[in-house]
């Protein structure tokens with residue numbers, strides 16, 4: 001483990017917090033599906049001297065001098081990203097997923113234009129037009145949904161009808177809480193019918209796509225893909241925009257800078273290059289495949305234990321459990337209970353949730369982080385069993401505390417990378 005001597009000398013309070021967080025990550029099970037553990041190489045690059053460099057512009061076209069090495073890392077990041085996802089163009093500068101989405105909206109749309117995206121309680125993301133976000137003051141967002149939450153089937157007929165009525169300029173595929181594959185070919189054909197761009201926000205599943213454990217929307221001729229780099233892709237925190245067409249690429253570059261952002265966070269761009277390099281290796285495909293195998297195994301164990309899963313299972317890295325239906329407790333109560341045994345996940349709304357967003361009916365859990373730690377199917381059974389035992393014994397504080405000790409001992413067998 002890194003020692004962080006300089007930090008310890010300079011700022012004991014922050015050093016103590018870093019050490020505490022490291023211990024928390026080591027001793028607990030991370031089932032939040034958007035989280036992961038980066039490699040030591042990615043971590044080193046994030047703390048590198050590229051932090052000190054201003055590189056407004058793009059490789060070969062910068063506003064300041066001294067760009068020899070900045071150009072090298074950004075060019076490598078771009079080249080690796082395009083290879084990884086089969087893209088014609090990549091912009092590696094977005095600071096995170098949310099700004100990457102905003103940059104894409106402004107690159108492709110005019111104010112007042114309509115975007116057709118997934119309903120938020122059916123798995124869509126805040127940045128796809130939740131009323132609390134400012135982007136809804138500029139663009140108009142309309143929704144598609146599942147027709148059946150027990151299978152997760154999307155109502156593509158309704159999607160087509162809504163698209164014909166609302167005339168969106170963009171159809172958005174992508175989610176943060178949907179355990180099934182989308183039919184990209186069908187979505188692309190609807191987009192073509194109404195003259196809309198087909199855009200995939202694959203923030204959650206980018207690692208699965210990179211490792212060929214999930215379908216690549218470019219194979220169905222999607223125009224643009226947006227993603228975070230820090231979820232299943234296992235890179236530094238950041239965003240990435242890919243497209244197939246060079247003309248569209250120019251508009252996206254202009255939108256990211258100077259349209260929306262200032263200087264790129266160069267140490268993160270360098271760390272993205274390292275992470276993309278890791279994801280290009282054959283081991284990463286094994287990792288991506290194991291994420292899905294683990295999620296399916298976890299789902300099967302919960303189903304055997306009598307739990308109700310939204311959509312009945314999973315095709316990707318995440319599952320949603322209806323806690324009210326399964327155990328007679330809210331998602332918030334379940335999150336808190338599992339926290340007490342050292343298993344971290346998050347409460348989540350379920351489709352058309354009758355409960356409030358701050359204490360919804362469900363929980364969401366996923367396998368990218370535990371798979372990085374080297375856990376497989378046997379460990380998934382153990383995790384589900386810990387959680388089912390916690391539910392059964394939730395009234396017995398001593399029993400819950402004993403489970404916490406067991407989980408801690410279990411975790412110590414799976415060291416963090418780095």
Ligand SMILES: *Cc1c(COP(=O)(O)O)cnc(C)c1O
Pocket residue numbers: 034096097098099101125127174175176201202203204228238
């Ligand atoms: C996580 C996520 C985002 C936002 O990413 P940030 O890096 O947190 O800004 C956007 N879209 C989807 C689908 C996500 O899951």
